[in-house]
Amino acid sequence: MQQKLKHVLAAAGLAMLAGGAFGAPGAQAETTLSLVYPFPDFLVYTKSCKEFAEKVNAAGVVKIDVKPFNSIGMFEQAGEIRKGTVDMTCLPAAFxxxxxxxxxxxxxxxxxxxxxxxNGGMAIIDELHQKYMNMKYLGWVDTGVKFHVYFKDAPKFGDDGLPDLSDVKMRDNPIYGAFFRALNAETHQMPVTDVYSAIQKGVVNASAWTSIGVKGLKWDEFLRHRLDPDFYQTDIGIIMNLDTWNSLSETEQKALQAAVIEHEESSRKARMAEVVQEKADLEAAGMQVHVVPNADKYLEIALDSAYDRMTERLKSDDRPLDAVEKLRGLYIK
Known part of the structure; x- marks a missing residue:
């Protein structure tokens, strides 16, 4: 796949050289795109985002200028992309x-x-990004990684076979907040960089996170219990300002889109291998695994709570609901 991408991008570069867009052969890319990212540099999702930028830069059709961590706060990045303050980001859709x-x-x-x-699901998402957010949705990377809830103390379960979260102080996040509230959890929203200290001080005693990264964040020093089954999936998208996208030549657009598609595939393969390894490492280090007795209902609540929130927000914004069931049928198999 890497070799295929090189051929695609090389062909795109030759086409632009033939058209005079880059001037003399061997000239560097003239178009520079700025990119920010939401997570600390040591996390795999940041490393993956930078790896994508390196691939694009190596091809030489366009250049990506990666800005330092926290150049723009994680929850402000979408708004700044929309305005065009910065061109691109690798950002969770839930943010x-x-x-x-x-x-x-x-x-x-x-x-x-x-x-x-x-099946056309991503085309619908891209169309919605363009229509409502002034963004181009280029692709969905680092997939194949689901979420678990991690606890300081062993989780309890009610007579209904669902987690009893009445005594749990849960770190919230836009991805799964509706799910936890549907389970009557007390939630506290905070950036990932604040969670270690919050667990240490007892502000929270549980948090969801992906199947990889808990060890890197060192949360496993305190959170020694994991709840199964896993749910949802990492939702990191490569998005960019629509005006910037439209300003690129057709060759630049094709080259950038080809790079994203290649990274969708390569990052998915890498992340899924890491899931297996981290699970083994955590369990070898003493992580206790607890299975929800009523797992089917647990996952049903996870899905329905998110779609209920989607519908409520669309109604509140006086937006059409026609995409709701259509997307559910395309993104859930």
Whole structure:
């Protein structure tokens, strides 16, 4: 796949050289795109985002200028992309689902990028980004990674077979906040960089996170119990300002889109391998695994709570509901 991408981008570069867009052969790309990212540099999702930028820069058709961490706060990045303050980001869809409620379809999906590209689901998401957010949705990367809830103390279960979260102080996040509230959890929203200290001080005693990264964040020093089954899926998208996208030449657009599609596939393969390894590492280090007795109902609440929130937000914004069931059918298999 890497070799295929090189051929695609090389062909795009030659076409632009033939057209005089880059001037003399061997000239560097003239178009520079700025990129920000939401998570600390040591996390795999940031490393993956930078890896994508490196691939694009190596091809030489366009250049990506990666800005330092926290150049723009994680929850402000979507708004700044929309305004054009910065060109691109690798951002979870849930972080701006208030502005584009249909993003819940990505967060709750159990499909792959290849599947939703083929069935038209991603085209609908892209169309919605362009219409309502002044953004181009280029693709969905680092997939194949689901979420678990991690606890300081062993979780309790009610007579209904669902987690009893009455004594749990849960770290919230836009991805799964509706799910936890549907389970009557006390939630506290905070950036990922604040969570270690919050657990240490007892502000929270539980948090959801992906199947990889808990060790890197060192949360496993305190959170020693994991709840199964896992739910949802990482929803990191590569998005860019629509005006910037439209300003690119056709060759630049094709080259950039080809790079995203290649990274969808390569990052998915890498992340899924890491899920297996981290699970083994956590369990070897003493992580206790607890299975929800009524697992089917648990996952049903996870999905329904997200789609209910999507519908409520669309109604509140006086937006059409026609995409809701359509996306559910395309992103859930």
């Amino acid at each position: 701006y689902a208030r502005g584009l409620p249909e993003n819940e379809a990505i967060s709750t999906s159990n499909s792959s990028p290849a599947e939703v590209r083929a």
